[in-house]
Amino acid sequence: MEAEAGGTERGRARDPRRALGRLVQAVLCSRGEANAVFDVLAALQSEDQEEIQEAVRACSRLFGALLERGELFVGQLPSEDMVMAGSQGAMRKYKVWMRHRYCSCCNRLGELLVHPTFQVKELALGTLMKFVQLEGAHPLEQPKWEGHYLFPRTLFRVVVGGLLSPTDDQSLLLSQFREYLEFDDVRYHTMQAASDAVAQVTNQQPEPPLTFWNNAFTLLCAVSLPLQEQDLSTFYVKHVELLDKWKVTHLREHRKVFQTMWLSFLKHKLPLSLYKKVLLVMHDSILPHLAQPTLMIDFLTSACDVGGAISLLALNGLFILIHKHNLEHPDFYRKLYGLLDPSIFHVKYRARFFHLADLFLSSSHLPAYLVAAFAKRLSRLALTAPPEALLMVLPFICNLLRRHPACRVLVHRPQGPELDSDPYDPEEEDPAQSRALESCLWELQTLQRHYHPEVSKAASVINQALSVPEVSIAPLLELTAYEVFEQDLKKKGPEPVPLEFIPAQGLLGRRDDLCAQFFTLS
């Protein structure tokens, strides 16, 4: 029974292919058989995935050939009924009719881009892009003047719209699409179409689902502009010659479109996870390509005010704007100061944050009170940090002191009075008001008693006058506890390993040991 069923299945699978092949052949051979197109299009609507694939292939062959032959109507498409009713020549009727079939085929393919099976999606995308290429080479609209740049925008919009589906996760398909983005014209039109699509979706739904944002972000991220001005000549649609007046050939125009695309994307309220992703790529794949990077100020400042990891990530972009584009941001260091809380030693972005903080505080023109406040705050926080973070933050603090000799009073105050309490105010948000310069880094003195030998050593540096050259913290940024552990294991100790000389009496030790006090075996 089953074998038979399988057999018939296969037979059916083979049959449609042959049948479709015959139909396509018939349509291509004689115009009389044109009605067979309907059968092919009907197969596109099928439920069966194999059949759809066959149909897509057949369509691709059929309309590809028709496009090349020029058997599709060129120009503004009149409505079908009007033409059929009208008394124009049969040839024109045929072309208009065929063009309508082509349109419905394209629409259906666009719908197939959100088909549940990936093969179908992939095939549909491939076919659509093939049509884009052919249509670009044999435009379906009249050039308005000599050297008019034509690109099948409507068709391409269908493609991008399908890619930015609000319902399906298209990340796989987008990675397929990435290879088309190598072409300069495809990239240019993708950017245009993407901003349109985003605007369209957000108009329709006030709060689009997460999948849409993810798709959009993936697509937007995939777009990468060349940094240097070079001739943009790798085109997907083949042209006989590239004219200089076409916008597509200029990087400046690309940048403009790139900017509009990102701004139209970022002006919406993004989900939190996406926020982080955007900020992560902001400094190296968005900001350098914008025509006017200063337009990002609003976005970045608002991100900076969010707090936590997001503001941390926003700092980088903000710093680039301040550093390279003359942005005036009075509260920048105050915000940075506010970001320092115990969690920075435990978050994922620790290395990045300290790298940036090192960068921000590298200027020797910073006021001493500010640097002192940072040093004091960091050493306060160091009291809660794990050893791997301490190994990084202690040299960091020492570097600050090295860079700013005025801050050395923090570790060396010869004739200072003895105090009853620490003058530093940890609650104060303004580094200027924190009275850090009046304080000393007693925290480092505390950490000299840390249980880990390396930390203790690192903290003991302040006992001597600080050496002049700074210690590079770059190799320490990514230090993990596991690495520290491995280093400890590898370090050679004194040759006979020292042993405990008080003999063990049991698992929990003696009666006065802590474990024995609070825990029992049974």
Added chain:
Amino acid sequence: MGKARPRAARRPAPRAPAGARGSAARANPNPFEVKVNRQKFQILGRKARHDVGLPGVARARAIRKRTQTLLKEYKDRDKSNVFTDKRFGEYNSNISPEEKMMKRFALEQQRHHEKKSIYNLNEDEELTHYGQSLADIEKHNDIVDSDSDAEEQGTLSAELTAAHFGGRGLLHKKTSQQEGEEGGKPKSRKELIEELIAKSKQEKRERQAQREDALELTEKLDQDWKEIQTLLSHKTPKSEKREKKENPKPDAYDKMVRELGFEMKARPSNRRKPEEELAKEEQGRLRKLEAERLQRMLGKEDESVKKPKHMSADDLNDGFVLDKDDRRLLSYKDGKMNVEEGVHKELSRETGSHGNNEEESEEESGHPDSHSDLGPSAESGEEDEQPQREQGQTPGKRLRSDQHTPEAARAELPYIFAAPESYEELRSVLSGRSMEEQLLVVERIQKCNHPSLAVGNKEKLEKLFGFLLEYVGDLATSDPPDLKVIDKLVVQLYNLCQMFPESASSSMQFVLRDAMHEMEEMIETKGRAAFPGLDVLIYLKIVGLLFPTSDFRHPVVTPALMCLSQLLTKCPVLSLQDVVKGLFVCCLFLECVALSHRFIPEVINFLLGILYIATPNKQSQGSTLVHPFRALGKNSELLLVSDAEDVATWQRGSLPLHWASGPRAPTAAEANHTRLSCLAVCLALLRHCTVIYGTLPSFHAVTRPLQALLTQHLTDRSHPHELQELFQSTLAEMENQKQLYRPLLCEKSKPVPLKLFTPRLVKVLEFGRKQGSSKEEQERKRLIHKHKREFKGAVREIRKDNQFLARMQLSEIMERDAERKRRVKQLFNSLATQEGEWKALKRKKFKK
């Protein structure tokens, strides 16, 4: 010998005048030909080799040499015929010149013997004696006054006589021929004599050395004998000697002798020390160990002060090294002793160690050479010392195990266990036995494989440590965890660790690495780790028991601390079990710094988190909370107890450790009680922290968030009375820690010394050598220098060769030109004469 030398000196060398002439020429040169290299400074100890040069002589020599070699080559440059010396063995370097001469002579003789006329009997063959013609000797022109040495003739060696008679196995005829070529004959003779003298001296020296060796051997033998003699003072040396020489099978008598020999009777024993003295010694030992510990704690790496070898607590201070103890081993192998060792030892242990075990062990660890104390107790005389030593190593444990172990278990267990080769083997041996039996088995494995018994035992026991560790891990992960057995096994582990610190530390490190690796993997995949099983916690605890935790850096403890830190920072607290585990880890951590009072931020953070999850959620405290805890969320009220009844019925008690292991579903009331107990433990730990960290300079900065939370708890008032009190006292203690903030000061660094311009003086230890570098460097420099000089010399030689050749060529050309000129002149002359003659003829004709 003594007379032979003056005679040789007296005898004038035949070719002396020629040598004298040469040396005279050298000694008295023409002052105009001498070039004196003036020395700037007289330096003591330096040999001046080139102070005087003879440039003319040197140049002449060089030219002569070149004419002999280079010029010859130059002249022969286009000639292809070769001169071959067909004399016998001329080009054979394997034959020594003497042999060569001999062969040539033999060939010559052969040629001579091919007589031209057979009948001529009077062939002129001269008879010789040692190369000198007999006819010459008969003439007595070279008188040897041999009468005086007539008696000594026999003592002279053949060579000597040969030398003195001047013969070298050659015929006189031959020597007279050779005399011309071989100018240095007298000299070579002198050399020969010198050689002879050297040879005889060497012989003498060898003989002396041999004698000395023999003497030494005898002495050594005597000494050995003496050693034994002291042992057997009343035995006759003769019998001992004989016994030593041949005893393939020891009979009763020999054995007796041996036994008596090993009995410690003859040696003076240390006196038995009174109690207070022993206590004092023990105290001194502990003080020394403590001092060492302190030094390591402070991280001072002063190797010179440190003793080379660490002394374990149970080291007997007797310099006992396991591998070298072969003498006692012998006493085992000896005939009677060669019984089953394990059984024997077990027996001896049982008989010998019951009564005065504790006392003995104290003595053992107290002072060196304590085995001599056993002298009086006669029955232990034949007992080996190993069991006692082990008793010393397990003072507390032995006593307990002896008391606890029922005799029945003892009886049914086999006495001998092979050391397990794999972990499975150990487990199969141990599994299914009761606790006492397991302990006994482990103990017996150790006994049977004591390193002094066989060579491979050390490795076996080292492995046993690893297996036991694994077994402990297995016990801890089993459900329910067999903590009692672990509790007892810890003692065994401690003993093994004391025996083999290296392997124990490496297997401990291995275990730790494993645990860390697992955690790291989990963090990488999930982003966070879960608290590990009880086994890891137990391992960490065992680390603290086996190794000194107060060291500044320790190869095992420091990684273990890192591991503990990871546990507290990376593992979020998700359940009550996690709280118990976390508190246990805190306990371990604080125990590790119990002596050194080092600061552990992680513990403070964790305890803060525990306090936090015991409060109802409030937004105010969120910012000070550190990583594994969240201000808000699912587990942010994990320890909050709201049931008033449970609060009322709660009794403070210890937390059972096995709660940390398996999943359990306690009733709500039980869970609430556990929560309160956890809170109590947390508070107690906080108080402990307050005590040990009170002196830290930033104590208040550390405890500020804690104080805030504690006050919040106090205002809550929902806690049981006992807890309330605990809260109050902890808070009060924290607030009472007054401290002064003394401003920080850097240590004064040494001022950088100014640059001084006095010359640097270097002691010259050896003249003529480049100073201040290593031997290799010197050698290298020397070679470079030599190469440079050789290279320069070679270049100079080549240049001179070229000059010489050029000169030769020039002279050749000149010669050729002169010859040509001469010929041309001659031609002209002849032509002129012809012309003259012709003209004369013409004139004559004309005149006619």
